[in-house]
Amino acid sequence: MSEHVRLAVEDGVLRITFARPDKKNAITQPMYGTLAEALTRAETDPSVRVVLFEAEGDAFSAGNDLSDFAAVAAGTLDRHNMKTPLFLNALARAHKPIVAAVTGLAVGVGVTMLLHCDLVFVADDAKLSVPFVNLALVPEAASSALLQARIGYARAYAMFALGEPIDGRTAASFGIANASLPVGEVRAKALAAAKQLATRPTGALQATKQLMRDGTAIAALIAKESQIFGDRLKSPETAEALQAFAERRAPDFSKFSG
Numbered sequence: 001m002s003e004h005v006r007l008a009v010e011d012g013v014l015r016i017t018f019a020r021p022d023k024k025n026a027i028t029q030p031m032y033g034t035l036a037e038a039l040t041r042a043e044t045d046p047s048v049r050v051v052l053f054e055a056e057g058d059a060f061s062a063g064n065d066l067s068d069f070a071a072v073a074a075g076t077l078d079r080h081n082m083k084t085p086l087f088l089n090a091l092a093r094a095h096k097p098i099v100a101a102v103t104g105l106a107v108g109v110g111v112t113m114l115l116h117c118d119l120v121f122v123a124d125d126a127k128l129s130v131p132f133v134n135l136a137l138v139p140e141a142a143s144s145a146l147l148q149a150r151i152g153y154a155r156a157y158a159m160f161a162l163g164e165p166i167d168g169r170t171a172a173s174f175g176i177a178n179a180s181l182p183v184g185e186v187r188a189k190a191l192a193a194a195k196q197l198a199t200r201p202t203g204a205l206q207a208t209k210q211l212m213r214d215g216t217a218i219a220a221l222i223a224k225e226s227q228i229f230g231d232r233l234k235s236p237e238t239a240e241a242l243q244a245f246a247e248r249r250a251p252d253f254s255k256f257s258g
Helices: 029-044 066-074 084-093 109-116 143-151 153-162 168-174 183-198 202-212 215-233 236-246
Strands: 005-010 013-018 050-055 059-061 098-102 105-107 119-123 127-129 179-181
Touching (some): 005 029, 013 029, 029 050, 029 084, 050 059, 059 098, 059 109, 066 215, 066 236, 084 109, 098 109, 105 109, 109 127, 109 143, 119 168, 179 183, 215 236
Antiparallel strands (some): 005 013
Protein backbone atom coordinates (compact mmCIF):
# COMPACT_ATOMS: atom_id res chain seq x y z
CA MET A 1 0.00 0.00 0.00
CA SER A 2 1.32 3.43 -0.91
CA GLU A 3 1.92 5.88 1.93
CA HIS A 4 0.67 8.62 -0.37
CA VAL A 5 -2.92 7.37 -0.43
CA ARG A 6 -5.03 7.53 2.73
CA LEU A 7 -8.13 5.36 3.11
CA ALA A 8 -10.91 5.69 5.65
CA VAL A 9 -14.55 4.57 5.84
CA GLU A 10 -17.02 7.01 7.38
CA ASP A 11 -20.80 6.53 7.42
CA GLY A 12 -20.67 4.19 4.44
CA VAL A 13 -18.28 6.42 2.47
CA LEU A 14 -14.80 5.22 1.51
CA ARG A 15 -12.72 8.39 1.56
CA ILE A 16 -9.70 8.02 -0.76
CA THR A 17 -7.32 10.90 -0.18
CA PHE A 18 -4.33 11.74 -2.36
CA ALA A 19 -1.63 12.50 0.20
CA ARG A 20 1.43 13.65 -1.71
CA PRO A 21 0.94 17.41 -1.43
CA ASP A 22 4.65 18.26 -1.80
CA LYS A 23 4.45 16.88 -5.37
CA LYS A 24 1.01 18.33 -6.13
CA ASN A 25 -0.38 14.81 -5.64
CA ALA A 26 1.22 13.53 -8.83
CA ILE A 27 0.30 9.84 -8.98
CA THR A 28 3.07 7.24 -8.86
CA GLN A 29 2.83 3.58 -9.82
CA PRO A 30 2.55 2.43 -6.16
CA MET A 31 -0.27 4.95 -5.71
CA TYR A 32 -2.08 3.58 -8.75
CA GLY A 33 -1.78 0.10 -7.27
CA THR A 34 -3.28 1.21 -3.97
CA LEU A 35 -6.07 3.11 -5.70
CA ALA A 36 -6.95 0.09 -7.86
CA GLU A 37 -6.98 -2.23 -4.86
CA ALA A 38 -9.18 0.17 -2.87
CA LEU A 39 -11.75 0.47 -5.66
CA THR A 40 -11.77 -3.28 -6.24
CA ARG A 41 -12.29 -4.03 -2.55
CA ALA A 42 -15.00 -1.40 -2.30
CA GLU A 43 -17.09 -3.28 -4.85
CA THR A 44 -17.56 -6.23 -2.48
CA ASP A 45 -17.23 -4.51 0.91
CA PRO A 46 -20.70 -4.11 2.45
CA SER A 47 -19.42 -1.32 4.70
CA VAL A 48 -18.73 0.80 1.60
CA ARG A 49 -21.73 2.26 -0.20
CA VAL A 50 -20.05 5.25 -1.88
CA VAL A 51 -16.48 6.23 -2.81
CA LEU A 52 -15.15 9.78 -2.38
CA PHE A 53 -11.93 11.08 -3.95
CA GLU A 54 -10.30 14.09 -2.30
CA ALA A 55 -6.79 15.45 -1.80
CA GLU A 56 -4.47 17.10 0.68
CA GLY A 57 -2.74 20.38 -0.08
CA ASP A 58 -3.37 22.92 -2.82
CA ALA A 59 -3.78 20.51 -5.74
CA PHE A 60 -6.18 17.67 -6.50
CA SER A 61 -3.61 15.95 -8.71
CA ALA A 62 -0.92 17.09 -11.12
CA GLY A 63 -1.57 13.86 -13.03
CA ASN A 64 0.79 10.99 -13.66
CA ASP A 65 4.26 11.37 -12.17
CA LEU A 66 6.28 12.25 -15.27
CA SER A 67 9.26 10.25 -14.05
CA ASP A 68 7.29 7.13 -15.02
CA PHE A 69 6.83 8.41 -18.56
CA ALA A 70 10.52 9.23 -18.75
CA ALA A 71 11.41 5.74 -17.52
CA VAL A 72 9.26 4.10 -20.20
CA ALA A 73 10.72 6.39 -22.86
CA ALA A 74 14.24 5.49 -21.66
CA GLY A 75 13.45 1.77 -21.60
CA THR A 76 14.03 1.37 -17.85
CA LEU A 77 10.34 0.68 -17.15
CA ASP A 78 8.25 -1.78 -19.16
CA ARG A 79 4.91 -0.11 -19.78
CA HIS A 80 3.22 -3.49 -19.38
CA ASN A 81 4.32 -3.46 -15.74
CA MET A 82 2.64 -0.13 -15.06
CA LYS A 83 -0.29 -0.20 -12.64
CA THR A 84 -2.12 2.71 -14.25
CA PRO A 85 -4.44 0.44 -16.31
CA LEU A 86 -5.50 -1.37 -13.14
CA PHE A 87 -6.81 1.88 -11.69
CA LEU A 88 -8.46 3.02 -14.91
CA ASN A 89 -10.22 -0.32 -15.38
CA ALA A 90 -11.38 -0.31 -11.77
CA LEU A 91 -12.93 3.11 -12.44
CA ALA A 92 -14.54 1.91 -15.66
CA ARG A 93 -16.09 -1.15 -14.07
CA ALA A 94 -17.12 0.40 -10.73
CA HIS A 95 -20.77 -0.12 -9.84
CA LYS A 96 -20.96 1.93 -6.65
CA PRO A 97 -21.33 5.72 -6.80
CA ILE A 98 -18.13 7.78 -6.93
CA VAL A 99 -17.90 11.40 -5.80
CA ALA A 100 -14.95 13.79 -6.21
CA ALA A 101 -13.87 16.98 -4.44
CA VAL A 102 -11.50 18.98 -6.64
CA THR A 103 -9.46 21.95 -5.46
CA GLY A 104 -6.41 23.56 -7.04
CA LEU A 105 -4.73 21.87 -9.98
CA ALA A 106 -6.24 18.89 -11.77
CA VAL A 107 -4.06 17.77 -14.68
CA GLY A 108 -4.23 14.77 -17.03
CA VAL A 109 -5.62 11.80 -15.17
CA GLY A 110 -6.60 14.25 -12.43
CA VAL A 111 -9.26 15.39 -14.90
CA THR A 112 -10.01 12.26 -16.91
CA MET A 113 -10.81 10.26 -13.77
CA LEU A 114 -13.57 12.77 -13.05
CA LEU A 115 -15.39 11.52 -16.15
CA HIS A 116 -15.89 8.24 -14.25
CA CYS A 117 -17.27 9.97 -11.16
CA ASP A 118 -21.00 10.35 -10.64
CA LEU A 119 -20.91 13.61 -8.70
CA VAL A 120 -18.07 16.14 -9.00
CA PHE A 121 -17.63 19.34 -7.00
CA VAL A 122 -14.86 21.78 -7.91
CA ALA A 123 -13.46 24.96 -6.47
CA ASP A 124 -14.32 28.12 -8.40
CA ASP A 125 -10.60 28.78 -8.92
CA ALA A 126 -9.57 25.19 -9.68
CA LYS A 127 -7.52 24.75 -12.85
CA LEU A 128 -8.33 21.70 -14.98
CA SER A 129 -6.25 20.69 -17.99
CA VAL A 130 -5.58 17.65 -20.17
CA PRO A 131 -2.27 18.54 -21.90
CA PHE A 132 -1.57 15.12 -23.40
CA VAL A 133 -0.75 16.50 -26.85
CA ASN A 134 1.75 18.92 -25.27
CA LEU A 135 3.68 15.81 -24.21
CA ALA A 136 3.17 14.22 -27.65
CA LEU A 137 0.77 11.73 -26.06
CA VAL A 138 -2.92 10.91 -26.49
CA PRO A 139 -5.94 10.96 -24.15
CA GLU A 140 -6.46 8.09 -21.74
CA ALA A 141 -9.11 6.73 -19.32
CA ALA A 142 -11.56 6.57 -22.26
CA SER A 143 -11.56 10.37 -22.23
CA SER A 144 -11.23 10.49 -26.02
CA ALA A 145 -14.93 9.57 -26.05
CA LEU A 146 -16.16 10.48 -22.58
CA LEU A 147 -14.98 14.09 -22.61
CA GLN A 148 -16.51 14.94 -25.98
CA ALA A 149 -19.71 13.13 -24.99
CA ARG A 150 -19.82 15.38 -21.93
CA ILE A 151 -18.85 18.76 -23.40
CA GLY A 152 -18.94 18.38 -27.21
CA TYR A 153 -16.24 17.77 -29.81
CA ALA A 154 -15.12 21.39 -30.25
CA ARG A 155 -14.51 22.01 -26.56
CA ALA A 156 -12.97 18.58 -25.98
CA TYR A 157 -10.61 18.89 -28.94
CA ALA A 158 -9.48 22.33 -27.78
CA MET A 159 -8.78 21.02 -24.28
CA PHE A 160 -6.75 18.10 -25.64
CA ALA A 161 -4.96 19.80 -28.53
CA LEU A 162 -4.23 23.17 -26.96
CA GLY A 163 -3.81 21.90 -23.40
CA GLU A 164 -5.05 25.16 -21.91
CA PRO A 165 -6.66 25.00 -18.45
CA ILE A 166 -10.24 25.88 -17.63
CA ASP A 167 -11.31 27.10 -14.22
CA GLY A 168 -13.83 25.48 -11.93
CA ARG A 169 -16.69 27.73 -12.94
CA THR A 170 -16.13 26.85 -16.59
CA ALA A 171 -15.84 23.13 -15.75
CA ALA A 172 -19.25 23.33 -14.07
CA SER A 173 -20.78 25.29 -16.96
CA PHE A 174 -19.40 22.72 -19.43
CA GLY A 175 -20.85 19.83 -17.41
CA ILE A 176 -17.59 18.30 -16.21
CA ALA A 177 -18.65 19.13 -12.65
CA ASN A 178 -22.01 19.35 -10.92
CA ALA A 179 -21.14 22.63 -9.20
CA SER A 180 -18.32 25.04 -8.50
CA LEU A 181 -17.96 26.45 -5.01
CA PRO A 182 -15.62 28.61 -2.94
CA VAL A 183 -12.54 26.53 -2.25
CA GLY A 184 -13.23 26.23 1.48
CA GLU A 185 -16.62 24.62 0.86
CA VAL A 186 -15.73 21.96 -1.69
CA ARG A 187 -14.68 19.03 0.48
CA ALA A 188 -17.56 19.48 2.93
CA LYS A 189 -20.07 19.66 0.08
CA ALA A 190 -18.67 16.56 -1.59
CA LEU A 191 -18.65 14.60 1.67
CA ALA A 192 -22.22 15.63 2.44
CA ALA A 193 -23.31 14.52 -1.03
CA ALA A 194 -21.49 11.21 -0.64
CA LYS A 195 -23.14 10.58 2.72
CA GLN A 196 -26.51 11.44 1.21
CA LEU A 197 -25.94 8.89 -1.55
CA ALA A 198 -24.99 6.34 1.12
CA THR A 199 -28.54 6.56 2.51
CA ARG A 200 -30.07 5.66 -0.85
CA PRO A 201 -30.92 2.05 -1.83
CA THR A 202 -27.63 0.58 -3.01
CA GLY A 203 -29.19 -1.85 -5.46
CA ALA A 204 -31.14 0.90 -7.20
CA LEU A 205 -28.09 3.18 -7.37
CA GLN A 206 -25.92 0.47 -8.88
CA ALA A 207 -28.59 -0.58 -11.39
CA THR A 208 -29.05 3.04 -12.45
CA LYS A 209 -25.32 3.50 -12.96
CA GLN A 210 -25.09 0.31 -15.02
CA LEU A 211 -27.95 1.49 -17.23
CA MET A 212 -26.22 4.83 -17.80
CA ARG A 213 -22.67 3.52 -18.38
CA ASP A 214 -21.40 0.60 -20.47
CA GLY A 215 -18.39 -0.47 -18.40
CA THR A 216 -17.32 -3.12 -20.89
CA ALA A 217 -17.24 -0.68 -23.80
CA ILE A 218 -15.42 1.91 -21.70
CA ALA A 219 -12.80 -0.67 -20.66
CA ALA A 220 -12.32 -1.64 -24.31
CA LEU A 221 -11.64 1.99 -25.24
CA ILE A 222 -9.22 2.33 -22.35
CA ALA A 223 -7.30 -0.66 -23.72
CA LYS A 224 -7.20 0.89 -27.21
CA GLU A 225 -6.01 4.24 -25.87
CA SER A 226 -3.44 2.50 -23.67
CA GLN A 227 -1.86 0.77 -26.66
CA ILE A 228 -1.51 4.01 -28.58
CA PHE A 229 -0.40 5.87 -25.45
CA GLY A 230 2.33 3.26 -24.87
CA ASP A 231 3.52 3.52 -28.46
CA ARG A 232 3.63 7.31 -28.15
CA LEU A 233 5.75 7.06 -25.01
CA LYS A 234 8.50 5.49 -27.13
CA SER A 235 8.24 8.11 -29.88
CA PRO A 236 10.89 10.74 -30.68
CA GLU A 237 8.27 13.46 -30.17
CA THR A 238 7.61 12.37 -26.60
CA ALA A 239 11.35 12.09 -25.93
CA GLU A 240 11.70 15.72 -27.05
CA ALA A 241 8.72 16.82 -24.94
CA LEU A 242 10.05 15.13 -21.79
CA GLN A 243 13.58 16.44 -22.34
CA ALA A 244 12.24 19.95 -22.85
CA PHE A 245 10.19 19.67 -19.68
CA ALA A 246 13.25 18.57 -17.71
CA GLU A 247 15.29 21.42 -19.20
CA ARG A 248 12.51 23.97 -18.58
CA ARG A 249 12.30 25.02 -22.22
CA ALA A 250 9.72 24.92 -24.97
CA PRO A 251 9.82 21.70 -27.01
CA ASP A 252 10.70 21.88 -30.70
CA PHE A 253 8.54 19.52 -32.73
CA SER A 254 9.38 21.13 -36.09
CA LYS A 255 11.95 18.46 -36.92
CA PHE A 256 9.35 15.67 -36.78
CA SER A 257 6.99 14.89 -39.65
CA GLY A 258 3.45 13.60 -39.21
